Amino acid sequence: MAKKTSRQYVCKACGAVHAKWAGQCDACQEWNTLEEMAVEPLAASSATVRAGKGRRVQLHGLGGKVELPPRTGTGIAELDRVLGGGLVPASVVLVGGDPGIGKSTLLLQAASRLAGKGERVLYISGEEAVDQIRLRAIRLGVAQTSLDLAASINVADIVATLEAEPDVKVVVIDSIQTMWLETVESAPGTVSQVRACAFELIRAAKRRGFSLILVGHVTKEGALAGPRVLEHMVDAVMYFEGDRGHQFRILRAAKNRYGATDEIGVFAMTDRGLEEVSNPSALFLAERRGNIAGSAVFAGLEGTRPVLLEVQVLLAPKGGDGAPRRAVVGWDSGRLAMLLAVLETRCGLKLSGMDVYLNVAGGLKVVEPAADLAVAAALVSAASGVPTSPGEVYFGEVGLSGEVRQVAQADARLKEAAKLGFTQAVLPRRIARGSARSRPPEGMSLRELGHISDLVGPDVEAE
DSSP states (O other), X not given: OOOOOSEEEEETTTOOEESSOOSBOTTTOOBSOEEEEEOOXXXXXXXXXXXXXXXXXXXXXXXXXXXXXXOBOOSOHHHHXXXXXXXXXXXXXXXXXXXXXXXXXXXXXXHHHHHHTTOOEEEEESSSOHHHHHHHHHHHTOTTSOOEEEEOOBHHHHHHHHHTOTTOOEEEEEXXXXXXXXXXXXXXXXXXXXXXXXXXXXXXXXXXXXXXXXXXXXXXXXXBSSOTHXXXXXXXXXXXXXXXXXXXXXXXXXXXXXXXXXXXEEEEEXXXXXXXXXXXXXXXXXXXXXXXXXXXXXEEEETTEEEEEEEEEEEEEOOSSSOOOEEEESSOHHHHHHHHXXXXXXXXXXXTTEEEEEEETTSOOOOSGGGHHHHHHHHHHHHHTOOOOTTEEEOOEEOTXXXXXXXXXXXXXXXXXXXXXXXXXXXXXXXXXXXXXXXXXXXXXXXXXXXXXXXXXXXXXXX
């Protein structure tokens, strides 16, 4: 009988397990992502399973009365929005983001507000000493709350402390990559340590019934460091996005077992910490200048919240003999290339000899295809030199044949635009489906388009 392997290699990008080391992961095709992990022998457990010594699992019908889980508000409305209404007891939330983006600041503010409401909250840091956390709390103005602090990386000690504190309601671990379990033969931050430490902490949270918040670092590609299995172990995954040189921060839910997965929370970074932005549309458009060619306002939708953003486009003559440059910030570069091809092929707009620079002002990343029409309007405006109307918003998806397709929640987008003073909306031609079309908000006129060529007027030169 062959001797069983006591080592295996796990991909830190996707979590795939390999019997031997290789330069490239066969599952996700990433290079240099395999890390060695010790494997405990499974002979005893396998024999138990083969012997049929397990207990029968009780089966239940799908129908039945289900009560919504109770929630604890954090005191930060934007954070509660992304969580789905607040923290659920015995739930585990993973918060990821770039270094210095504000993860620790946000969670320290939330933990302090929870403690101020009478909840027993424990903030455990593996990166900072207790005095460092106190200095940050003084800067944030939350030093007077009854928040319990600890500095430790030993998971066994942390679990023993949690077992001795039965009245703890919320626990923050900052961060999971610094935690260490002495039974695992590897350094903190490796795949095996992250997985084992997270498992022990999650098991303690489920057993004791407290809400657990884990802080996670991200890789240079923007994904959570460690195996992807860590995302499957938790109940909610949230990403904290934004440019460190920009004041806006976006908290976005990527997974949520107790709420929606497409909600966002908007914050502004100040010298007193993170402040909530209850009306992000007004803030994103606050510095917008009218009568500038290459600008269009997009009426977007983030979860259930309509958000108005400015799309900016700059065209410049191509320099040198190489291919024209396509620089994109806040949007999909592949979608921009598709839209340029549609404008050139279907509308006769020649942009192949121009460098194209596109920016979504405010630092928000737009992922929905409804931004196609706003980007097309900004491109046409930049090519013609004619500014779009300052009281006009755009939304609609553009197909490869140039048709403008309908998008979801048009009424919510129109109401948000009317609330901010916009008087006209350019949108896809609406087709009633079984009922009369809804009316636009009072004081707003609609310009419905069936094809993207309707945006290209006589002022645009088609070579």
